[in-house]
Amino acid sequence: MGAKRSRTTKQISPISCDSGLKSSAIIASAVIVASSEDLLIQILLLVPIKTLMGFNSVSKQWLSLITDPRFIRLRYPLPPSASALFFRSSSCSSNPDYQFISLDITEVSPIPFKTLNFTRDPLSSGISVLQSCNGLLLCASHQAREFNRRYYVYNPTTSQFATLPRIRREYSKHVLGMSLAFDSLKSPSYKVVCVRTSGKLLQIEIYSSETQLWRVSGEPFTAPKYMEFGNSRFWNAFYLGEFEGHWHLIEVNSDFTSLFDVYEMAIDHSWWFVKYQVDLSAISSVFPEIIKNNRYGYAFNIISLGRRGREEDDESFLVLEIPGGKIVHYNLVDKTVKKLWEYAPIGYKFYNDDGLRYCRALPYIESLACV
Structure with missing residues (x-):
């Protein structure tokens, strides 16, 4: 038994020592990485996006780095490609459900969302997607009258959203369509284009995420009687x-x-x-x-x-x-x-x-x- 205890002691001691050395080496390496922003960026560029989202809470430095437009351009130097298509799978009056179809049949990707519950819509009618534009979604109160409808811009990857300010109250019920414009390769900001009636003419107003304000764009104009200003772009x-x-x-x-x-x-x-x-x-x-x-x-x-x-x-x-x-x-x-x-x-x-x-x-x- 004594021999056995002796052998056990000899086995444990070196392992404990190595573990301590390894831990010290890991901590030292982490300090080096944390102190070199260029090295940290190169590592974060290779991290899967879902893991990257979890790194936002590591420190204010990491959050600032990951959300910096320069880092985003390094991460996505080319126009983004769609990994899936999604569509409304039900026509219920409450919060609609969405079905995702992966564009890669060899890989099963996690479903980003089934319903949109990033905020509680004040009309209690749920939220539906109107448009998808380069990773951002233009959303609105589901099946609500235009006068009361709320509009949102939502990023399903980061779970961030912004509630758009209302256009002038007297114009809100005259909105014919809203469209989102966003190109991350040109600018980190986005715009929302609103087409509304102005008497017998039409008027364009544009919201900019940079100024967070609506502004009238151009002069009132006419359009063909049956022109659509919604977001549908493919029919049969x-x-x-x-x-x-x-x-x-x-x-x-x-x-x-x-x-x-x-x-x-x-x-x-x-x-x-x-x-x-x-x-x-x-x-x-x-x-x-x-x-x-x-x-x-x-x-x-x-x-x-x-x-x-x-x-x-x-x-x-x-x-x-x-x-x-x-x-x-x-x-x-x-x-x-x-x-x-x-x-x-x-x-x-x-x-x-x-x-x-x-x-x-x-x-x-x-x-x-x-x-």
């Missing part, structure tokens, strides 16, 4: 949207064509040119349900156009809704198609004879932008 076989600084336009003039073009606007905004061509027959060979029941034409709904990767044509793609509750990914470069998601068959309600729901999806983009 028509799409108009911006992605990574490029504007794209799709218009399918016939249900019977298997080919249609995707147009892109020139950098100087002077003209549109054909960027891609979509071949619906390539989709129907994998998902024959896209062919209408009468065998004439195709049934589909354009949900989104985007790009994954850093190269120009790494993976430009369309996301389409097809009959049967399927959401599919169509690669515009190599013409391949794959299923991203499918509605549960039980309880799913089709909204037209072609079996399409016409869901309106918005991009989800991780961002460190302050609001």
Whole structure:
């Protein structure tokens, strides 16, 4: 027994000593890192974003560093790419639910939110998303009259939000639409554009997060009678949207064509040119349900156009809704198609004879932008 105790003592002593040395070395290394802001930045740039959010509470120095626009530009030197699409999954009168669809079928990402509960809306009607713009969401009181509606800008990555000040009371009930404008590569601030009536004319007011004020922009103007100033930008076989600084336009003039073009606007905004061509027959060979029941034409709904990767044509793609509750990914470069998601068959309600729901999806983009 004595021999055993002796051997045990000899085993414990060196380990305890090594542990102490290792702890001292770790503390010394941490002090060196903390004292060198450049070294700390290089480390924080590699940390996953969810972990990075937890580091905000380490110290005021770390919080200031992580939220600094210069750090954000280093973290995201290129236009951000969407990791998922999300859309309202219910039409209930209370706080709406949202469904997320990952754009990477090989990786399951955590759902950022199911409902928006970042604040208690004073109207007790819940909060819904109107628009997604480069990581920020424009939100509003759900199903509320315009006169009472509250508007918010929310960053779901950082859980930060800002409540927008009301425009002048006499104009609040005349609002026709609100839109968010934000580009982190150009400025850390964002703007919200409001279109409202002014007598028989229309007027634009712009809110700036930099000044936190609304200002009238330009003179009152007229517009076509049926022009929409909401945030919808894609309807069935028509799409108009911006992605990574490029504007794209799709218009399918016939249900019977298997080919249609995707147009892109020139950098100087002077003209549109054909960027891609979509071949619906390539989709129907994998998902024959896209062919209408009468065998004439195709049934589909354009949900989104985007790009994954850093190269120009790494993976430009369309996301389409097809009959049967399927959401599919169509690669515009190599013409391949794959299923991203499918509605549960039980309880799913089709909204037209072609079996399409016409869901309106918005991009989800991780961002460190302050609001």
